[in-house]
């Protein structure tokens with residue numbers, strides 16, 4: 123009697139499979155990195171669960187990954203003795219995509235292969251990348267702690283469906299057998315596989331074993347006796363963050379990033395630190411190159427990978443960074459936390475607060491370094507994440523000054539819409555006698571740039587920041603000053619241009635005010651119901667009149683937000 127069942131892939135998986143095979147073809151070798159990355163995750167999960175239940179080791183706590191091949195059968199096999207999967211887990215993990223942002227990802231696909239391959243890369247390729255090189259994949263898995271007879275065999279040709287049936291498996295963990303497409307048989311080769319492991323997976327903390335290559339028998343020599351194959355580790359097999367900086371090159375840091383972030387693209391920057399003393403930790407924090415699909419979803423998973431004394435504890439530990447730095451990826455490994463920490467315990471442990479403020483500083487320092495040393499990279503960071511950073515000044519009072527220096531704005535100084543002007547630049551260009559930092563908030567760049575409120579500033583050559591992001595008015599309402607200079611919305615209240623105005627100008631203004639007094643007296647009763655005051659202004663040079671808000675009035679942008687919310 124057979125218990126083999128055929129199940130269909132979730133629609134999204136079918137789409138992803140199709141796309142993956144067609145658009146990632148030029149990166150096909152990454153399948154090995156993805157499978158080894160999964161094997162390593164599985165080993166870490168087992169080690170974590172075994173902290174509570176050592177029996178899961180079944181007497182074998184020597185965690186490792188093995189890569190083998192068969193030239194004649196054209197197969198490559200990746201095997202681990204990690205946590206393994208039971209039937210339900212296999213169906214869920216290898217038949218659906220559970221990631222948040224999947225729908226959004228799917229809706230961004232264009233059908234243009236080069237664009238789509240970029241997108242898939244950002245989304246994370248994972249297990250399904252096996253089908254770039256294989257026309258059949260068999261997975262044998264047994265979850266740690268279950269019976270030898272409770273193993274499962276999953277098999278698929280990467281089209282619409284897969285089969286699943288019970289099987290027996292002596293060792294726990296997962297064995298994945300790739301049946302290579304004819305055109306990809308080059309991967310069933312020791313030299314090729316070894317070099318791929320070294321290139322992509324050297325940083326994996328568990329040994330990746332391959333069979334020792336037997337030396338070719340020389341002529342006249344007797345063929346060596348057949349004996350059990352000997353295996354050797356092909357990678358460094360030490361957790362990358364425990365190694366010293368001087369020992370690591372950029373490629374190694376980049377590959378490690380891809381492993382922990384499930385990102386396919388390069389990170390923009392990283393910061394690796396070992397700290398000893400009262401608070402002992404090692405951190406390796408990365409700045410991704412692009413925003414994830416779910417950056418604005420408050421429920422989206424975020425946070426660092428947490429290790430305690432080199433043992434993996436949890437993914438997405440979100441206690442170690444503030445919300446406005448939620449896009450940072452990385453690892454924190456601490457000796458100050460206990461091995462049996464849980465999310466609940468983390469919330470109460472005072473060491474977590476200390477780590478959080480230390481790591482926040484690391485990130486802010488990394489960003490200011492980037493701003494200083496690589497303007498181009500910083501500009502691309504700002505495009506991707508600037509709006510999130512703008513939540514920072516309100517969320518993180520202690521670091522407000524540092525965060526303010528990281529902000530970038532469009533400005534009348536540059537004449538284009540790019541947000542590239544920092545407050546330090548602004549201050550360095552302030553006119554003699556200018557006391558305030560002037561800004562205008564509008565819905566878009568053109569409206570801001572053409573605001574009649576700017577006329578007087580243009581005439582006097584005073585720079586004004588042009589703020590057009592949704593969050594801007596709210597952010598400015600949280601700010602008071604920078605470098606001792608207060609912020610002033612040019613549409614609000616009296617314009618005090620400080621010492622910039624000359625005595626002569628003041629006199630002129632007073633005179634013209636007198637001349638216009640009569641006009642004001644006639645205008646006030648006419649506009650009475652609609653405005654709170656009518657004043658003579660020197661803000662305008664070309665336009666005859668403009669509306670001005672009181673100092674404490676809600677700005678136009680904020681008012682629209684409140685109206686939209688039904689207030």
Ligand code: ADP
Nearest residue numbers: 160161164206207215246247248249250296384
């Ligand atoms: P990701 O690694 O980003 O979660 P993958 O497509 O690579 O996505 O893998 C999907 C899921 O399948 C993993 O999250 C894991 O639960 C499961 N999985 C894959 N390979 C293994 C393995 N070797 N051992 C145990 N579980 C695995």
Ligand code: MG
Nearest residue numbers: 159160248249
């Ligand atoms: Mg994976």
